[in-house]
Each structure stands twice: as C-alpha cells, then as structure tokens.
Amino acid sequence: MEQAVPAPTLRRLPRYHRLLEDVIDQPCVSCTQIGRLLKLDPTQVRKDLEYTGITGKPRVGYEVNALKQALEDFLHLNKTDEAFLVGIGSLGQALLGYTRFQEYGLQIVAGFDVDVEKVGTDIHGVPVRDLSEMPGLARRMGVRLGVITVPANYAQSVADMMIEGGILAIWNFAPVQLVVPDDIFVHDEHLYVSLAQLSRRLAQHLARRDSLPVLEKTRA
Amino acid sequence: MEQAVPAPTLRRLPRYHRLLEDVIDQPCVSCTQIGRLLKLDPTQVRKDLEYTGITGKPRVGYEVNALKQALEDFLHLNKTDEAFLVGIGSLGQALLGYTRFQEYGLQIVAGFDVDVEKVGTDIHGVPVRDLSEMPGLARRMGVRLGVITVPANYAQSVADMMIEGGILAIWNFAPVQLVVPDDIFVHDEHLYVSLAQLSRRLAQHLARRDSLPVLEKTRA
DNA sequence: TAGATTGTTAATCGATTAACAATC
C-alpha cells in the first residue's frame, strides 16, 4: 500500500508531469531545472518526486521518460475512468468539449439533463440523456465517477441520485457543500473560492503598488 | 496595511461567506455551527474569522450580517473589477455566461478572439472583439484584470499583450506556467491539477475499498 | 579529478489543534 501523500505535494506532482510532457525536450532533467521553471525550491521538488519511488543519478538528474512514467503510474493517469456528467449548461458543455481530460484519466461517456430540448442530442460527441435514467445506467455500466455542473440548488439531489446509482467519486462544480456518506469521495471545484482569492490579492497588489513612490507608476 | 493572510485561511474565507449568504437563516452564528456545516475545526474557523477584524460575543457567536459584511470588505467582494477575457472557446463562453462572478467582484466587459466568425458577435451580452484591439482598449478603459482561456500554446503571447495593455492581474485557465514581470499578479486555475488529484484519490479510495472484507461491497 | 546533483537527516517555519481564562 502506498503511503499517504501530503496535499501540497499532490497538487505539485501534476505540474511536474505537464512540464515533462510539454516543455522539457531533453533526455534528463534535474530538480534544479524543474524548480527554476516552476518557481519552486529544488529540494522540495526532490522530496515530491521521492513519493513516486523514482531514483535519479547524481550530477545528471532524472531520466525524463522514466520520470514521466513514474508520475503517470503514481497519479493513475494511464488508466481511464468512465464518468457521467450531470448539468448540460454552459460549464457542462465546456467540460464535455475539453478532450484533454482523457489524458488525465477521465472520459465522460454520457451527459444528463432534465431539459427536453437537450435530451437526445449529442454535444461534442457525447450523448445527452434524461436525468431519470442516470442511476440505472450508472449501475448497469459500472460507472463510478460523476461530474456535477448543475445550479447550486439542484446539486445535492443530483449527488443523491449518483450515489443511488453506485457512483463512488464526485467532481463537484456546484458551489455547495455536499452531504454524502463517508465512503463517497467528493472533490470540490469552487471557482468562487478562486475568484475571491484573486479579488483579495489584486486589491492588495494595487494597494501596495499605489503606496510606492511614484517612480514608474504610469507605464503609458 | 492589513497583515498577510495564510493561503489556507484565504481559501476558507470565501466558503464562510457563501455559507452565510446561502444557508444560514438566523441572526447569529457560532464557529461551532460553521465548523459542523463545513467539516472544519471550530477553533480554526475562529482563527480565520479573526483576520477579518470582526469580534463575536461569548455564548452567542457572531452577528451574521456584520460577519458577512466583514468578509466582503476583507475579500473586496463589494467593489467590482472590470475584466477582459481572451479566448472565446467553450470554456471562455461558459465563463462569459456565469453571471455570478459579479457577486465576487469580477465583471467581464469584453471578450476577444482571433476567429473572424466570433468577432463582432455578442455572447451572453458581452461583445467579442478582435484580439489586436485588446491592448489599446485595455489601456484606454483602464482595465486591470485579464482572463486567459486560450489553448496552452497561445497563452504566453496573450499574457504579453495583456501586460502591454497595462493589465495587472491575470486569471489563467491555460495549462501553462506564464512568465511575467514581478509586478504582475497571476492566479492559475489548472483543472488538470484538480483532475490528477481526483484520479489519484479515486484510485486509492477504490483500492482501500477493495481490500476491505466483503461486508457490503455490493450495494445492489 | 572536480563539481553538480542526488538522497537523507536535521532545523526551521508556519499552520492546526489543544487548553483555558474571560464573558455574555
């Protein structure tokens, strides 16, 4: 059994993977390099990578392909989970169109909504069906992952239906604290939290900027 | 000058605000209650709230309206920042349609793209213009906030254009580490990080579940 | 070899949690 990973480490690991995938074009890479590119302490990078079980070579660093593979194994990016998405609003449609999710182990195989206009259509190649069919289909197809993109006030009842259908993990985009049994795993994606952080940080940033001597305040 | 807030605290504060806004329907609320609803330690809640400068009453808790106000002031939710959004793909369109951002201080006043099909149209009431006009307009309108929803390979050049236009903070949805001057504030929204976390956690969850005695493993 | 980088242990830092007096 793999040991528990600290949450901050788990947040950084995918960034390393993407860096290797998209940016690094060389056989080996050192923690120093990774750290410079992602603005992280090299020692921290090394500690994080340790969790994947990979070992490097002094003076050389890590073999890029091996490291990429180790990260994929550790993050389970190579095996795809089928998922249902409920709520074909603008966000739901955007997620259906984001094919790159498959590279990260998520394949949305069906969408659901209550809107009769939407039921029966295909969005980005994914069929949309009536919400009432969802629990039965989830059980029949053995789907264990659900994505919730409905308005806040419907989110809890959708979660209940998912659980009824045997779904075990929920990616929740609705701005609500879902109440679920202990054995159900919920991952919240709360854009409003991000936005409030941004709002606060921008205001502080501007305040600091404005309190500075008027050196180069106007760029124009 | 307000003191620096720990990042974890800053992530929790918006959740308190939303709870007060949507769920709590009573004059006063205690940290115990908030903690129970959000599954947080009451002491932690109290410490977090302390940063807003509000004081409560023993035995009673905090006055809900005052607390809500204190959170809004602290997070700067009451003053709206105008923003430009670049990249009218499915995610960009979804964000344009998400009117609730205004409650969190963000108002997207224009969208930009290079696609001539999109330029000149309105999406959810927001006009779409040609990307080349963006820097000039940003400077003329004094817009200081930019949202990037273009594909990864265009993100850096869009960021450069934003900075050229005098934009000071960037909400970045493209899966790239942007390179910007020190005085520009970047807030990354990397769904792939979330997804990889989810992927890892779900796999662990399933592993733990499967290693349990076969008590009630099949719910059906 | 010389020197950069790994692997690993120790020191520091900061956030969470516990404890408890003050108070409404």
Add this chain to the structure above:
DNA sequence: TAGATTGTTAATCGATTAACAATC
C-alpha cells in the same frame, strides 16, 4: 447563576528549507 462560546496563548503537528555526505 450555569454553561456555551469567544479570545488568546501554548503545544503539536507537518511541511518547507537547510545542511551535508554520497556519488556519478
């Protein structure tokens, strides 16, 4: 009053950073 809750200080926990020997 009695007791729950605040405000605040101390203890714990865990993550980050520093130090350094091992090594290619």
